[in-house]
Each structure stands twice: as structure tokens, then as C-alpha cells.
Amino acid sequence: MTRPVLLVTRRLPPAVEARARRDYDARLNPDDAPRTGDGIVGLAQGASAILCCPAERMDARTIADLPDSVRVIATFSVGYDHVAVEAAKARGIAVCNTPDVLSVATAETVMLLILAAARRAGEGERLVRAGRWDGWAPTQLLGTQVSGRRLGIFGMGRIGREVARMARAFGMAIHYRDQVRLPPDLEQGATFHENDESFLAASQVLSLNAPGGEGTRRWLNAARIALLPGGAVVVNAARGTLVDDAALIAALRSGQVGFAGLDVFAEEPKVDPGYLALENVVLLPHLGSATTETRDAMGFLALDGIDAVLAGRRPGNRVA
Ligand code: DGY
Numbered sequence: 479m480t481r482p483v484l485l486v487t488r489r490l491p492p493a494v495e496a497r498a499r500r501d502y503d504a505r506l507n508p509d510d511a512p513r514t515g516d517g518i519v520g521l522a523q524g525a526s527a528i529l530c531c532p533a534e535r536m537d538a539r540t541i542a543d544l545p546d547s548v549r550v551i552a553t554f555s556v557g558y559d560h561v562a563v564e565a566a567k568a569r570g571i572a573v574c575n576t577p578d579v580l581s582v583a584t585a586e587t588v589m590l591l592i593l594a595a596a597r598r599a600g601e602g603e604r605l606v607r608a609g610r611w612d613g614w615a616p617t618q619l620l621g622t623q624v625s626g627r628r629l630g631i632f633g634m635g636r637i638g639r640e641v642a643r644m645a646r647a648f649g650m651a652i653h654y655r656d657q658v659r660l661p662p663d664l665e666q667g668a669t670f671h672e673n674d675e676s677f678l679a680a681s682q683v684l685s686l687n688a689p690g691g692e693g694t695r696r697w698l699n700a701a702r703i704a705l706l707p708g709g710a711v712v713v714n715a716a717r718g719t720l721v722d723d724a725a726l727i728a729a730l731r732s733g734q735v736g737f738a739g740l741d742v743f744a745e746e747p748k749v750d751p752g753y754l755a756l757e758n759v760v761l762l763p764h765l766g767s768a769t770t771e772t773r774d775a776m777g778f779l780a781l782d783g784i785d786a787v788l789a790g791r792r793p794g795n796r797v798a
Contacts, residue, residue: 595739630683
């Protein structure tokens, strides 16, 4: 029996590729070369499914040009702002993502950003590596303590709630902003804010955990930054598009934002050069879910979604 063709746009963990090869006529990408929309359309000829990644823009034009054989697109990510969902729906193509399995790893990255930014770990590492460290000094690289501070979480979904769980171990008081208030079992005593003003005023540390897309584009702009307590810590492991970079860079220069930690950027892998000139921002290369266990689980979940759609079932991770 011929097996359905599965196009995998990037190199995936070995266990995930092994399963893809076992169950599909898998078109893999052993060189891990980045794919463009046109390239994906060409490679997808005759494919029933595409397993894509957040680095590829599956925009409306790309989806319109896909062959009729494609029945499902699964993205190797929880975020699906890079997939034109309405265009997929219009063509009857299902879209799946990888929720839940990456919440812990991503929340760990948020905690890493908070601590690294507030305790000046990037600066310290650069000092040691450059051979410029003269030894311990009472006033050297003083950061700000995060234990006991108020943490504002913008977007209290699965990852936001995992961040809250971890931050409670640091004695942080959890505040959050979302479209609706969570039920008490999910809220776990966190303080809900009905408006940006009170939320931002409370956020000594602000973590962005909302999805990307038009609804949140440049949410953290100059006007909102001005509402933060002076010297606040800002971290983003969600999507770079949530931040107005010029406004955040100006605030990092003026001290309105004391420290920032960024794992995501609006036009990855490009990083606004304004950040590179600043010592008080820690920059990571989109490491959010990058653990071996998590990347395996993401791949398996994406394949579960593809298996289900091609078998005529509706998987739990289908978003459209
Ligand atoms: C996601 O899943 O959306 C992340 O950005 C990839 O780790």
C-alpha cells in the first residue's frame, strides 16, 4: 500500500523523524535549509500533509498555491500566527499545533530571562569571558531582587499559568491581564486586572505570554511602558511582535525599564541593533521550548494531529 506523502520543512529530532519515516513517505530536510513559501509549494506537490515550523510564513498566498492533495498543516509550535488560518479554512485544510507539551520548558525560559535580566547575568558573563573581571567588589554589577516582587503576566494561558506556578516559588505575587478572568482553580490566588492601567502599575516584573498576531501587535508600546513602575523588568518569550522595539529601547536607555530579557523578535533572526548596544538587556535566540524532551513531545503531538486528520478524526490539537 502506498503511504501518504508528508512534507517536513525542517530537520526534526531523530525520534520524530524516525516515526515520520515509519508512517509516511516522508520528505525530510536533512540539511535543515530554511524554506520559503515558494519552496514549500514546490516540495508539497503530491503531499497529503505538511509539518512546518514557526520560522516559515505559511501566508495566504502560500496556502492558496498549495496543491489540492494537502489536507493538513501541522506546525511544530504552539503559536500559529505564521499560518494564515482563514486561508487554510477556505481551502478545507486542517491546521494543528503543539499545545501543553511545551508549557514547562517555555516557562523555564521565562524564569531564566527574569533572573538573567534582573541579576545582570549577560553583563557578568561578558565581563568574565572578555578577561575584564578584576575580582569581587561590593558595588559590582548590582541587580535587582525578584523574590517577593509583583509579577504581571500578560496572557494567562497554559504557559502564563506555568510561569505563575514557578514564580510563586520565588515568593512573587502574581498579577495578570487576560480577556476574561480565570476560574479560581486556574487563578490560584493571582490578581486579575480588568484594565491595562492597573495591571501595568502593579507589574514590577512584566512577562509577555500572549499569542502573536494582529490583536497583540506592538501591545507593549511607549504609552503602556510609561505606566510600569520605574525600573521595571520586562521579559518576552512569546512573540517579538508584541513589543514596539523603538519604545522599549528608549525605555531601557532612560531607565524607565531597568532590565529586559528577550527570547523572541519581530523579524527573527534579525534583532533591532538598538538592543545590541545596550548592556541591560539579555538576548536569547528563541530558546523557549528548546529541550530534548519537549522537542520530541512537540514532534509527536504534531504527528498525532496529522495521523488523526488523515484518518478522518478531529484531533484535540486542531486549531482550524
Ligand atoms: C512556539 O511553540 O510557538 C514557540 O515559539 C516555539 O518554541
